[in-house]
Amino acid sequence: MEFRLLGPMEVLEGDTPVGLGGLKPRALLARLLVSPNRTVAIDRLVEDLWGEHVPDSAAKMVQIYVSQLRKALPGEVLVTRPPGYLVEVDVEAIDAGRFDRLRRTGHAALEAGEAVTAGATLREALGLWRGEALAEFAEPFAQVERHRLEELRLICLEDRVEADLLAGRHAELVAELAGEVARFPLRERLRRQSMLALYRSGRHADALAVYQEFHAGLRDDLGLEPSLELRELQGRILNQDPSLELAPTAIAGDVAPSRSLAAGLEALSRGAWDEAKAAFGDNEQAEALEGWAQAARFLGEGDASLDARARAFRAYRARGDPRSAARVAAWLAYDTVVFRGDDAVAQGWFGHAHRLLGDEDDSVEQGWLAFLEGEVALVAHSDAGRAAEHAARALDIGRRAGVMDLEMLALSLTGLARVAAGEVGEGMRDLDQATAAAVAGELSGLHFAGAVCCHMIYACERVHDVERAAQWCETVQGFSERWEVPQLFGFCRSHYASVLIRRGRWTDAEAELEAASRAFERGAPALVFESILRLAELRRRQGRPDEAAELCERIAWHPAAQLCLAELALDRGDALGARDLVARHLRALPAGERLGRAPGLELAIRVQLAVEDLGAAQAGVEELQELATAAGTAQLRASLRFSRGLLARARGETATAKAELEDAIDLWSRMRAPYELARGHVALAELALEANRPEEAARERGRARVALDGLSS
Structure with missing residues (x-):
């Protein structure tokens, strides 16, 4: 079965047209075909088919149209997949898909200097067009897609003209380009190609006239100047620059460089870096x-x-x-x-x-x-x-x-x-x-x-x-392992280590951080701080504060390093020093980085509680709540519950504190975060001691030890 969108829509079974019913079912199929093998939600289909004037029964009408189309199409083509529908089809069965493949292949050949191959491939791509794409449809999606496809057609045309110029066919292009320039007067690439074809055909004055016409039109109608590229071409034509003439090797084909270039580009596409x-x-x-x-x-x-x-x-x-x-x-x-x-x-x-x-x-x-x-x-x-x-x-x-x-x-x-x-x-x-x-x-x-x-x-x-x-x-x-990309490898190893x-x-x-450091040192030493930051946090959690501090000092310029140093200061009882460091960290974050404030806010709340500034701690909790609501992730919800529990404990609200801390523990347990889980149980143990419940405190300390036993040293 063949689907044609590059002109009036057609569906063919062999050489026989398939009847699809009325305009709206046809529009629905066209909309699914422009996103082949992808589920399109019913809500999106409704919006794309009716725009701002959606009837109350639109969703039901979509279902009816789907039923009509299924009677005309093979059963495996139009598939229901929540929250909508998709067309399962070989992209090559859609003329727009074949056009895109041929266009890309032709462009790659052009980039490799293979002018004849590029020209033939791009001609084949353009030959698939039978008129204006999706011409019969006025629906919102069709207007957008029509403009997109037309832009691709023009780019393909310009590439084909470029290939013909490289192949020495400038004389054949003069008339064609005159027509295209008239149809698309603002496309600079067509102007440049027309000027070059005229110049190489011995019509230097006509080439300059094409520029003057464009220059005058831009200046008078839009108040703009031609691009630097076009202005430079005009100057080279005026000076009859020899480089404008087509080199003989370009016509005959500079075989050895072309082959080496093509081989290198092909190796690049496979990720064979040494071979390339x-x-x-x-x-x-x-x-x-x-x-x-x-x-x-x-x-x-x-x-x-x-x-x-x-x-x-x-x-x-x-x-x-x-x-x-x-x-x-x-x-x-x-x-x-x-x-x-x-x-x-x-x-x-x-x-x-x-x-x-x-x-x-x-x-x-x-x-x-x-x-x-x-x-x-x-x-x-x-x-x-x-x-x-x-x-x-x-x-x-x-x-x-x-x-x-x-x-x-x-x-x-x-x-x-x-x-x-x-x-x-x-x-x-x-x-x-x-x-x-x-x-x-x-x-x-x-x-x-x-x-x-x-x-x-x-x-x-x-x-x-x-x-x-x-x-x-x-x-x-x-x-990264498959393609041996050290930069991506380093990034991904350091993030995975987190x-x-x-x-x-x-x-x-x-182990991941050691591998990340090696990858960064080999490929991007300026980014080695990515692994240093995470190693410092690991050392802090392992109870190796001196090593963590030394790592942080190496990259003290980074805001996250200041946060780690603040944690270390609080761990050793220097609450005032921690307050200064965390304040510096939060000030260093750009104003637009809202979510980047979350780790610093939780620490700031603990610091404010340590210096008994409950008002500042409350303000921090309120901001953290805004961020947790915006992000909606379990980690931020747990952080919020933990912070609220600590604040309630400082206020003497024992029942509230216990409920909040238990909620945080539940979230951390489901996230499989043993270090945080242990922190939660330690906080509950301290709360129980303050309430004179030593047996409960002992149970919570035991649970903290169990959580810590799950850590690998």
Whole structure:
């Protein structure tokens, strides 16, 4: 069975059209087909089919339409799966799915310099179009999907034209490009291609006229200037720059570099980093240098990767390809933070990228730039608000361009930024969607899938969702072990160690942290603090305060290190010193990092109780309650109950204190958190002693010892 969406909708059984009934059932099937093999909730279907004008019987009508469609389709195609329905079908059976595969394959061939192969593949993709996509539907989903597919068609067309230019078919393109420029007067890439085709056809004046027309239109209608790339092309045409002529090797095919480049890119796609480096070898093509840098990056060769990427940047600039140069500059900025922790140099590279693209540019490269700026904003500056702004722009560009890697990475960054800002429900929904796509293999490489999963793990840690963090840590750890990615490996081992520490598996946690430290030292030494922080917390819990303090002092600049030092101060009876440290920790957190305050708040409450400031402790409990309500996780609920129990005890409210502490113990027991469980029983023992109930105190101390017996030393 074949499904056609790239034009009037058709369903074919062999060569025979299948009748689907009225317009609304057809629209329902079309909506499910644009998300093949994914469950679409009934509420979402109702919204997508009726928009703001939803009839009261909409949900029932969806069920009726499903019944009608099942009579026309094979029984295994339209499946009920709570909370909605899905179409189970080979994506290749949908013309839009085949188009997307061919478009991606053709683009990869173009990137590898295989112009003839790229052109043929992209022509095949464009040949699937029979008219405007989803032309018969006016429903809200169709309008959005139609715009998305049309943007992908235009990108595919531009790639095909690029391949034809590389293959020396400029004379054949002149008339076609004149028509496309007239139809889409604001698309700069088509203008650039038209100028280049005219110039190579000996029509230099006409090439300049195309620029002048575009310049005048932008200036008069929008008050804008053409991009730097187009302005530079005009200057090179005026100067009759020899580099604009097609090199003979480009027409005949520079076989050896092309083959080595293709082999290197193929090895990269499999995660065969050493094989990729060997294939790229000494190839000084910009694409080969960029690929070599990527392979070195995942082998943990930070300095070598940065050096190769900088050479790729210069090669793209020398070739007159500012878009690719801007993309490389953006990755240089990000990796400079990752490998060297040098934010100033990173901002310089971001500045290069912005200058090359121009503010008015809305290309995929601009989307990657926005995403990477968002990453740095969150990772280096803990600025959730700025990260969310960058991620929103990247997400918009990724969706309109149909670049799944960019879309899902931006969506996961959006979710992480939302979680950091306290919008937990919305943020986790974004992360669920992105992570599902990553785990399902919908992204083009493990490095992208792993990054999405790391966003999920970070979010789980921020909301103190230990169970969920454990599941995703194991998933990403499997990715990293399979693909031998030291940075992801280090991140995931250190995060997984946090889970093991919580669960009392201290020996296993220590092994994970040792492996994480080795991975960071080899691949990203600027991030070694990730493992140091967790090792310090482990040493504190193990009753080795001197070692914990020494580790914290090594990274005293980090807010979490101040929190660990505050715990150590309180443990040795220095409540005033602990109060100063925890206050410094809370001040260091960005204003938008609401959930990041939770660990510091619980400690602050205990410190305030130690100095008998019950008013400040009450204020801390109230803020912690807001965070626990927002996050809804068992860990924060337990922390809140424990803090309220300690406050009630300080006020002499014995019954209330006991009830709160017992609730905390119950939550910690279900979470399998033996250290916290022991703390709860010790607090109950102290409460019983104060109430002159020594036998009850002895029982609670015994329960604390049982909990501690579950810890591995």
